[in-house]
Amino acid sequence: MKTSVRNNERGFGVVPILVILAVLAVVGGAGWYVMNKNKSTTTSSTNKAVTNAVKDECNKLYNDKDLCKFASNFTLEGVSYKAVFSTSQGTAGSSSTTTLLADGKGGTHMITASAGAQTEFIVLGGASYMKNADSGVWLKFGSSSQAATKPTNPTSDIKFETKLTAGETQPATTYKKIGKEACGSLTCFKYTVVESAQAGTSSIWFDTKDYRLQRMSSTDTNGTTSDATFTYQAVNITTPSPVQDFSSASGLPAGQ
Numbered sequence: 001m002k003t004s005v006r007n008n009e010r011g012f013g014v015v016p017i018l019v020i021l022a023v024l025a026v027v028g029g030a031g032w033y034v035m036n037k038n039k040s041t042t043t044s045s046t047n048k049a050v051t052n053a054v055k056d057e058c059n060k061l062y063n064d065k066d067l068c069k070f071a072s073n074f075t076l077e078g079v080s081y082k083a084v085f086s087t088s089q090g091t092a093g094s095s096s097t098t099t100l101l102a103d104g105k106g107g108t109h110m111i112t113a114s115a116g117a118q119t120e121f122i123v124l125g126g127a128s129y130m131k132n133a134d135s136g137v138w139l140k141f142g143s144s145s146q147a148a149t150k151p152t153n154p155t156s157d158i159k160f161e162t163k164l165t166a167g168e169t170q171p172a173t174t175y176k177k178i179g180k181e182a183c184g185s186l187t188c189f190k191y192t193v194v195e196s197a198q199a200g201t202s203s204i205w206f207d208t209k210d211y212r213l214q215r216m217s218s219t220d221t222n223g224t225t226s227d228a229t230f231t232y233q234a235v236n237i238t239t240p241s242p243v244q245d246f247s248s249a250s251g252l253p254a255g256q
Contacts, residue, residue: 010195058168063173066189080235085228093224107237124242129240139238175204183207183214 058068080103088095096114107124120131128141178190186207193202200220206213217227 062175064175064177066208066211067175067177067191070189070206070213073205074211074213076102076213078104079232082231082233083228084233087225087226089222089224101235101237103235103237107235109235109237122237124237124239129243131240136242138243139246140243142245154197178203180208181205186214188214 002252052072055068055072058071059065062068081101083100083102085098085100086095086147087097094115096112098110098112101109108122110121110173118133120133122129122138126135126142129138130139130141172195174194175191176194178192180187183205184187186209188205188207190205193204195202200218202218203216204213205215213230214230215229217225219225
């Protein structure tokens, strides 16, 4: 499980813009997925049949009622929240902090601070906006533009299999309960995450009341650490101003 945010230059060439928007697509919006290698099932608290089926299958593999309640009931879909991602590349490396706001209706606002520079993005109503830190003008990419992005799930690296595939004796991703500890004003279950195909260490925390994800962290073999905390609160994303269409700013035809 990794959550990474890439630092970017403040210029507005075509290539840097496309790279930045690709990053936004990785760490944007909402949605929780319970996955196996062949299919994914989106769960909802309003769909009790699906929720219970996923919980039963999860318990068969993981034999952990708390973990499976989290896996089957928790969702970021339709939920407004604030997430803060911190990434550090070792003692001598760079670090960055990203704040992500999601309104639960597809709108997101992301602010990244790194090396004294700040980048800012908004996705709203099918359009993407990137702020020019020098001028304060927001560049707009329409839904038909190749640069436009669709927010995806920032927790998609957390995976639960619903069945073993041929040759498997245990799930590819396993979870070890460490115990309970404070997470802000709440009490959380803490689990370490072990992925057979990936080195490094990862952990997740979800609260004992609503079984919502409160924190996730990881450290890879190169010493890069990532940590994310989640706060569930009302979020309002509005259209930024002033705005300039990207096609007119770059000299490209509209929609490209």
